[in-house]
Amino acid sequence: MKNYLQWLIKGLAMGAADVVPGVSGGTLAFILGIYERLLAAISAVNMTAVKLLLRGRLPALWQHIDGTFLVCLLSGILLSIFSLANLIGYLLEHRPVPLWAFFIGLILASLPVLLRSVRWSVLRLVLCGTGVLFALAIGMLAPVQLEPAPYMFFLAGAVAICAMILPGISGAFILLILGMYGPVMLAVTELQLGIIALFALGCAVGLLSFSKLLNWLLKHFHDATLALLIGVVIGALYRIWPWQHNQQMLSPWQYQQQIANHDLLLALCSLLAGMVLITLLMNLDRLFNRGGPQRV
Template identity: 45%
Template sequence: LVAVYIKGMAMGAADIVPGVSGGTIALIAGIYERLINALGSIGPSLWQVFRQHGGIKGLLAVWRQVDATFLLFLLLGIATSFATLAGLIKHLLDNQPLLIWSFFFGLVIATVVILLSEIKRWNAARAGLFVIGIVTAVVISNLPLLATAPSLPYLFLAGAIAICAMILPGISGSFILLLMGAYDTVLEAVHTFNLTVILTLMAGMATGLLIFTRVLKWLLSRYYQGTLALLTGFIAGSLVKVWPWKVDALGTLNNEAINNVAPWQYPAGAHWLTT
């Protein structure tokens, strides 16, 4: 359980960085399939499990059915990261962007290498799924940001899509909120404790999570190798988003850097050794 808690902290730390997915860390840590199975078991069928046993025994049966101890310690780890590491990671992103992006870039490369070795028998379909994953992640990473004033139904939809992205390795939920123009609204709502916005977003996230994880659970149980190829493609495609050497539209270095450049074109120097 301590190991699960630490893995949860690592997932939380990754989710803080826009462009890095906690799902990637779950795959590296070897808990991704267990997480999907646990989340995918949450649904109306739990009421039948409870009724079958009744009382305390029913609650314990439901607890075991959803692997709740695992989920609890994982969530505690994620919450700990949000509470303790958010400030540190934001400071590093603002003041040492090259180093923190280099760390995550290396992490993603290592993940892709490890996962490719897990795919035992390559064929045209699996190779195609891998390429589709790469292209999808690259396209999403290069979409223009929306600058709209989100309504509550739009926030519900944004929450549902963002939580799906958060579960998918390689695609960041916070980056999806940024793309959909809801990121600033959500941050402001958390800061001002706007319950209407927070609860709407949480309802969307819960809906998306319950539907999407059931689909993923089914895919992993029926088409494990093909699904793994697709997920690995998502992760490989996210390398575009976590490329360390970034500049703004004018070619200068700042905290809002969005364009990737070659290391030797980076205004502050490539810093080969440290990167």
């Protein structure tokens, strides 16, 4: 039961991140130590799983795909998305600076742990730098505006989910670039079930395809892949800098002069809150299993 609650809480954190254009649920999964298990579970939805299903071996199928872990995590993600979509939309419009500062706090507090997870070499440092440059390039892309046709929700889901499970690249930001963020959020808040189903189908196709590639890379080039992913997470800090306008980074004082109130004190409090929260989330195992052996 303790593990189930941990996974649900981590799913809630991932879902909250996925709603924000610029933050990735994959980043939270990576930071919280469930990324590799998540990829392995998704990749297990394969022909072996289909054969187990056709033979009626449901308990074996459930174990093969790590079903309990996936259901708990997905429940947390969906609960978070549907409950926080309006709140985060409001904060993005009226209080963006503290919101971005909160997510920067999440990343900054987790970086020392991530950096210690890799045995560094020159090649891995180069890969980390490549990840930084890749994330910066994605972050500099300009959003577009369009009137989406129904099939575009399927394509948007397939592309965005790949970004969503890639640490440092926001699926919501990719939707923004494609001009699909507003239509997708409108469909969620107004419960347009047909549109949501098309988007979800695209997500399923993209997720099953891309997760297999990432899972293979982690199995065969573990530390090199981690180094690249850490670089992507570091590069994502550019996209979520709290004081920016038209993708230009400003100082808090420039922001106040040119755009709006810099909310500096509130931003610092939010950054600290993000650091405290991610520290607690990264130590859920210890908090839940205090006095006993940790279970995975």
